[in-house]
Amino acid sequence: MIKLESVSKTYKGEVSALEDASADIAKGEFVFLVGPSGSGKSTLIRLLNKSETPTSGTIYVAGKDIGELSSWKVPFLRRNIGCVFQDFKLLNSRTVYENVAFALEVIGRPKHVIETQVPAILELVGLAKKTDNMPHELSGGEQQRVSIARAFVNRPLILLADEPTGNLDPNTSVGIMRLLDRINRTGTTVVMATHDRAIVDTMRRRVIELDHGRIIRDQARGVYE
Amino acid sequence: MIKLESVSKTYKGEVSALEDASADIAKGEFVFLVGPSGSGKSTLIRLLNKSETPTSGTIYVAGKDIGELSSWKVPFLRRNIGCVFQDFKLLNSRTVYENVAFALEVIGRPKHVIETQVPAILELVGLAKKTDNMPHELSGGEQQRVSIARAFVNRPLILLADEPTGNLDPNTSVGIMRLLDRINRTGTTVVMATHDRAIVDTMRRRVIELDHGRIIRDQARGVYE
Amino acid sequence: MAIKLDYVARETAHSLRRNFTLSIASMVTVAVSLALVGSAFVVRAAVQHSTARWTGDVQFIVFMKPDASEAQIGAVRNALDPAKNNQVAKVVFFDKARAYKEFREVFRDDPVLLSTSRQSDMPTSFRVKPAIKNAELINQMGQQLKQAPGVYTVEFAYDTVKQIERVSKLVSTVILATALFLLAAAGLLILNSIRMAMFARRREIEVMKLVGATNWFIRVPFMFEGLIQGLVGALPASVAVWFLGTRINHSGGTRSSVAILQGLYVSSGEVWAVIFAMIVIGCLVGVIGSAVAVTRFLDV
């Protein structure tokens, strides 16, 4: 599903955020990206949905070299990749419901689909009571769950999650992980960057560890450290 | 230093974020605020620096009822309260250095003070190499450290930190906690909301637990749960 | 994927409302500049009508009485014949038919005047271009003709008409220059209000891109917003120009077939053409402004 061939990313100047990273992630896998702050986890995730382009190396998603993708096709790539962002990226002027519905509207889903799927997914992430609140009226953890709902709502092939439990208490985190696990069992490939040792150690899934931009460990059924 | 007398906060509509909370925090204390997502931790912190006003109850900071404070005096209250925000609140158009310097500029500190204190504090949080980067060029954890540096830089009496380790890996978190500890030992009162069980359990400081807006536990040398 | 119209309408309305003062300012500027453009053209057209009779250096016109005899007309023609009178450079005879034709032409939008005037009411006239330049002598020549039998009156241009034309040209050029300035400002404003709309929604745009919106899906509402601003600005301008047109027609001096100036007059056809042009210009300014904004600032 996802294949990296010696991918490097150097930001303008000298910051080398990713160096010679290679990996092969099969359809339906669940992968944890771990590593210290600044090791390149978010960079890797941004490369996968083409928000950034690699300095060198090739990335295949669903068998296609996304470096070759002409720019007008990028939106269609992204429709297959749900993304949970470290900073949520919610729309401040829209309610929780509208934020989630937005992801469907933008890709032209008909109204009746939106009206059934959005409440269902909000129920799933435990925000049924907050549908009409604005993002700034939510706690940090609640915002993170809205962001997860939005990424899930159009049932993407791949789900990228950048520290989806960073602002959640342990219990809520467990709930979210159950959700991700459930999604993963329906066949969605999940790539999740995290700092949460407890989660990684409990789930025992594949772990890719980054350090200073290099993959220093790639372990099936791994632990945090 | 901080005293809450049956403080309640109800957001417009019916959301009761804090109910009848009373607590007394002495000068130089280190207090963890714990509780599930949406339990009112951030609300409590926002009440302390008067970004929100309580629906009922009284809050004293440094012996003064901050509800009585006329609005033009609020800036001067805030100069004594450093704040690390859950969503960093960095200025996107300014470099790391400028972001930190800004906090000093705004309160009219002379240039030479700014020029010595800012590099020192950036060194302290481990960002000496990133002084000239823009926030969007930083990893999530690095941004969080900038936010901490800005809250520290004018040596406030009280430091409020809302999940300052939410986006950090365990090792960096330990570093930040050492820093907070050090600051606390110089006499600064620290109030920190967190989800990080490991940190709370290691530090063994006073723990105030919130649930649905109520203080359900207030324990000296406590643990997360 | 087709972009849904109701989506575009909703987004545009929302954005216009959010940027209310700026949208208003853009529209006011579009309106004022287009009103100036339109007025310049209408005034120029009116002045041209009014002075139509004086083309080709005609310096005075000898109007014959409607009942002047052939002999009387012949005598005047003789007196003005360039071949015999070296003070005359050129003379054109307007018989009743030709005078009526011109009259009908100038007042083609005034059915009352047209229906009450018959060809037989028209005075025949000679339009005289003198060979001499001296105003005093030209005056004398005209005054003499006034005494000739069968002559109703002699109207002198005295260069007044030329002066009027020159001033009108100057005024409308100045107005046009000011208008162009303002039009540029209006374009800039629309560009800017679109840019602001985009800026205000840059997070939204970022998120749209991240969840897979196509570029046109993002662009179209903004371009539409610009179009609307230009269009809405053109409307009050059109109304203003239309009023100017009717005002000119109602107060435009003596509307007579025998006068120096034939009355300031502008046909409704001309007014509508100017209004049409204004609306087109308004839309163009809006679309160009927003297109520039969208291509320059929307990094999609």
Added chain:
Amino acid sequence: MAIKLDYVARETAHSLRRNFTLSIASMVTVAVSLALVGSAFVVRAAVQHSTARWTGDVQFIVFMKPDASEAQIGAVRNALDPAKNNQVAKVVFFDKARAYKEFREVFRDDPVLLSTSRQSDMPTSFRVKPAIKNAELINQMGQQLKQAPGVYTVEFAYDTVKQIERVSKLVSTVILATALFLLAAAGLLILNSIRMAMFARRREIEVMKLVGATNWFIRVPFMFEGLIQGLVGALPASVAVWFLGTRINHSGGTRSSVAILQGLYVSSGEVWAVIFAMIVIGCLVGVIGSAVAVTRFLDV
């Protein structure tokens, strides 16, 4: 706490640069509207000078030759005496001294003309307000006087001057109305560009508040920005009006003591007064616009 000037200057410059197109549009609108205001006043002043001689229904002026004898002047005075001639309502005699005084007044800013003209060069004249209304008869009366010994020329106003004054008043009123419209738009624009500046920096403002900035510390740079926009807009407008002034002075018809119109002329004192007023208006519009923005949209 005193607000540091270099801080305000830096922030203002930064904000102006960031909002470049909008600032430009505001300034252009301020400039155009102020230029219109200024032009209207300057043109009106020039026309008033030019027609100064024709106040009080004076219909024609009889200029005597500089060397006309006392007897000749007396004869003309006699012929025009309202007590003896019932066609005359009023007549005013301008002797050399009075003519020179008026001449010096009108051309007070033209040292060349002043230094080359002496009081003895001035023609004496009679300003005549006829008792009759019929233009033809007034004309006849004037023409007769032209033949009288010692008369240099007779200048007729023929209502031309009144017409000019009427038109000039109308034109400057229309210009002023347009200008007021635009000035309102300019105020709106400045308000808006400040609001946009605040919007663009709302996170910054939020953070400023959270780290303890005082309200005035936050407000002052924005108000300063508005002031600058108004002021910078006023400058090109001032230049334009200044040029208009010199143009009027250099091409303003015949500058002679014996002509219908005394040459369009506007004194540099008047031009500077208008420019000063424009700069004040520009600053006012800027400050008011930004003050409204700051109080309405800056929730500090």
